[in-house]
Amino acid sequence: MGGVRLLVGTRKGAFVLTSDARRERWEVAGPHFAGWEIYHIKGSKVDANRIYASQSSGWFGQQIQRSNDGGKTWEPVGNEFRYDGVPGTHQWYDGTQHPWEFKRVWHLEPSLTDPDLVYAGVEDAALFQSADGGRSWRELPGLRTHGSGPKWQPGAGGMCLHTMLQVPSNPKRMYIAISAAGAFRTDDGGATWRPINRGLRSQGIPDETAEVGHCVHRIVMHPSRPSTLFMQKHWDVMRSDDGGDSWREVSGNLPTDFGFAMGVHAHEPETIYVVPIKSDSEHFPLDGKLRVYRSRTGGSEWEPLSKGLPQQDCYVNVLRGAMTVDALDRCGVYFGTTGGQVYGSADAGDSWTALVRDLPAVLSVEAQTLA
Amino acid sequence: MIRVVLPVHLRTLARVEGEVGLELPGLISQATVLDALEARYPVLRGAIRDHVTGKRRPFIRFFACGEDLSHEPPDDPLPKPVAAGEEPFLVVGAMAGG
Numbered sequence: 001m002g003g004v005r006l007l008v009g010t011r012k013g014a015f016v017l018t019s020d021a022r023r024e025r026w027e028v029a030g031p032h033f034a035g036w037e038i039y040h041i042k043g044s045k046v047d048a049n050r051i052y053a054s055q056s057s058g059w060f061g062q063q064i065q066r067s068n069d070g071g072k073t074w075e076p077v078g079n080e081f082r083y084d085g086v087p088g089t090h091q092w093y094d095g096t097q098h099p100w101e102f103k104r105v106w107h108l109e110p111s112l113t114d115p116d117l118v119y120a121g122v123e124d125a126a127l128f129q130s131a132d133g134g135r136s137w138r139e140l141p142g143l144r145t146h147g148s149g150p151k152w153q154p155g156a157g158g159m160c161l162h163t164m165l166q167v168p169s170n171p172k173r174m175y176i177a178i179s180a181a182g183a184f185r186t187d188d189g190g191a192t193w194r195p196i197n198r199g200l201r202s203q204g205i206p207d208e209t210a211e212v213g214h215c216v217h218r219i220v221m222h223p224s225r226p227s228t229l230f231m232q233k234h235w236d237v238m239r240s241d242d243g244g245d246s247w248r249e250v251s252g253n254l255p256t257d258f259g260f261a262m263g264v265h266a267h268e269p270e271t272i273y274v275v276p277i278k279s280d281s282e283h284f285p286l287d288g289k290l291r292v293y294r295s296r297t298g299g300s301e302w303e304p305l306s307k308g309l310p311q312q313d314c315y316v317n318v319l320r321g322a323m324t325v326d327a328l329d330r331c332g333v334y335f336g337t338t339g340g341q342v343y344g345s346a347d348a349g350d351s352w353t354a355l356v357r358d359l360p361a362v363l364s365v366e367a368q369t370l371a
Numbered sequence: 372m373i374r375v376v377l378p379v380h381l382r383t384l385a386r387v388e389g390e391v392g393l394e395l396p397g398l399i400s401q402a403t404v405l406d407a408l409e410a411r412y413p414v415l416r417g418a419i420r421d422h423v424t425g426k427r428r429p430f431i432r433f434f435a436c437g438e439d440l441s442h443e444p445p446d447d448p449l450p451k452p453v454a455a456g457e458e459p460f461l462v463v464g465a466m467a468g469g
Contacts, residue, residue, distance in 0.1 A: 059431065059465065062417065079416070079417050
C-alpha cells in the first residue's frame with residue numbers, strides 16, 4: 001500500500017523514519033553510525049532499497065556507507081576522494097590563496113537510471129563520481145578546473161558543493177551549487193561546466209555581480225520543468241526560467257529573504273517553499289516563530305504556514321539539506337531543525353506535526369515515496 | 372603479537388571487539404603496525420592516516436607505555452614492550468569534545 005521513508009542525517013548519526021501513506025504514525029529507527037556526522041543520506045530512484053550515506057568525523061575522516069535493504073543494514077564502501085592532478089588553490093576567508101583540501105562529502109546524488117552510479121559533492125568543492133556503487137571514486141575535474149576556482153571561497157560552513165540536480169529528460173544536463181562560488185551547469189554529462197550566476201547580486205564580494213563568488217545556499221527544480229530553477233541565496237530568493245542563464249529576484253513579501261532550505265511541490269511546479277531565517281548572523285526564525293513560507297506563483301507572493309509549528313520562543317535553524325517533499329497526493333513536505341525536530345505536513349504545508357522531536361541537530365532530510 | 376587498541380568508533384567501523392592482535396615480521400614501527408592494521412581492516416584506510424599524504428590525521432594520537440608517540444617519526448621502532456606484546460599500541464581520538 002506504499003508509504004514514505006524519510007532519511008534523516010544528523011550531527012550524531014542517521015535515522016530512518018517510516019510511515020504508511022496516511023503519514024500519521026511514524027516509526028523511528030536509529031541511530032545508525034552513532035556519534036558520526038551524517039551530512040547526507042539519499043536513496044536511488046530506480047532501487048529504493050539502495051541508499052547511500054555520507055558518514056564523517058573531525059577525528060576519523062570520511063566514510064561512505066551503502067545499504068541494499070532500505071536502510072536496515074549497511075556496509076562501508078569506498079572513502080578515497082583524491083582530486084585529479086594538482087588541486088591548486090582557492091580563496092581563503094581573508095582573500096589569500098589556500099590549497100584545495102578534501103574534508104568531507106556534503107551531498108550524495110544517486111543516478112536517476114543506474115543504482116550503481118552515484119555522484120558526491122565534496123568540501124573543498126569538487127564533484128566526484130562512482131560507477132561501482134560507491135566502491136571507487138573519481139573526480140569530474142572539469143568543474144574544479146573551470147578556471148574560476150582561485151576566486152571561489154568558503155562560506156561559514158566551508159567551501160562545499162552541497163547541491164546537485166539531475167535533469168530526467170536530458171542526462172547530459174546537471175546543475176550544482178557551491179558555497180561560496182555559485183551555481184554551475186553542465187550540458188555534456190559533467191565534462192565541462194560553466195557558471196550560471198547572471199542576475200545574482202551579493203554583498204561581501206568586491207564586484208556584487210561577479211561571475212562567481214556568490215553564496216548560493218540551495219537550488220531546487222521540478223523534474224517536469226528542468227529549465228526553471230529556484231534558488232535560496234545567502235540573502236535573496238531567486239528564479240531562473242532559462243536553465244540558470246539569467247536570474248531574477250522573487251523574494252517578494254517574505255519577511256526576510258535570508259535562509260537555507262527550499263522545496264518544490266511534487267505536483268505543482270510553481271508551488272515552492274522556503275523557511276525564512278532572520279539574518280546571516282542570527283540563524284533563527286524571526287520573532288521566535290517557526291514559519292514555512294509557500295508561494296503558489298513561483299515566487300514573489302508568499303504566504304506563511306504556521307499551523308502546528310512553534311510560534312513562540314523558537315530559535316532553531318533549518319539547514320540547506322533539511323527540506324524535502326514526497327510524491328504522494330497530497331504532497332508531503334518535511335523539514336528538520338538544528339533543535340532535532342523533524343516536522344512533516346501531509347497536506348502540502350497547510351498543517352504540520354512533529355514526527356520526532358529530540359534527535360541531534362538535523363543536517364539533511366530526504367524522502368522516498370515507496371510503492 | 373602486537374596489541375593495538377582502537378577508539379570505539381573505529382572498533383565499530385572495523386567490527387572488532389577488544390584489542391586487535393597483529394603478527395608482524397621485522398621492524399615494529401608506527402608505519403608497519405598501521406600498514407598491517409589497514410591491510411586486515413581496509414575500512415580503516417583514511418580513518419587514521421590521510422589517504423593522500425599518508426600522515427596521521429590531526430585529531431588522532433598514538434600512545435604507548437605512558438608516552439605520547441604521536442610526533443615520533445613513523446618509521447622509528449616502537450618501544451620494546453610494544454614489540455614484545457607486553458604493552459598495547461593505543462590509537463586515540465584527541466580529547467576535543469563534540
